Amino acid sequence: MLVGPPGAGKTTVGGLLAERLGVTFRDVDHDIEASAGKPISEIFVDDGEPAFRALEVAAVAAALGSHDGVLALGGGAVLAETTREALRGHRVVHLNVGLSDAAERVGLNTARPLLSLNPRATLRTLLAERAPIYAEVATIAVDTDGRTPEDIVADVVEQLNEVSA
Ligand SMILES: Nc1ncnc2c1ncn2[C@@H]1O[C@H](COP(=O)(O)OP(=O)(O)OP(=O)(O)O)[C@@H](O)[C@H]1O
Ligand SMILES: O=C(O)C1=C[C@@H](O)[C@@H](O)[C@H](O)C1
């Protein structure tokens, strides 16, 4: 399970990690979009963030119950206590990212509804507020600043091997 803020690289690193481990990859954000039939940005606009968070709790539970490969969670999924509980007993990788790299990676686009207004300031608050929550649920943490996705994957695999050794 991969957790971390927007721009941490959960989708990018998750796909590569699954390839490297020879397992399938699933992304909860994509599951939600597929079942809602519209992008997350539209779910936020049409139905509001609380409705999105409810869909997210259900999508994480469904994915945890049926998927045994690499799973990328949405950046805010760990805000739900139900999800934090559901993650217990799983190997959870926190992809850590600082403000500068996160802002650069996320850039200026409207695909991330929480960051559509004042992205840098919002990211700074979000990183500070969520850091302890990611740390609480994670069994492994990897810094991603200034590193390539391939290097990060190698680090995750090494730490997974250490934990299971
Ligand atoms: N280690 C990295 N170095 C440079 N660019 C990266 C790195 N990881 C991801 N990126 C780029 O940053 C952007 C965001 O990455 P990605 O979508 O994987 O993040 P995410 O954690 O899944 O975000 P979200 O929570 O919004 O789904 C993408 O354009 C991706 O190519
Ligand atoms: O950090 C967040 O709260 C979010 C991150 C994305 O993965 C999406 O799940 C959505 O845009 C919300």
Ligand SMILES: [Mg+2]
């Ligand atoms: Mg993603």
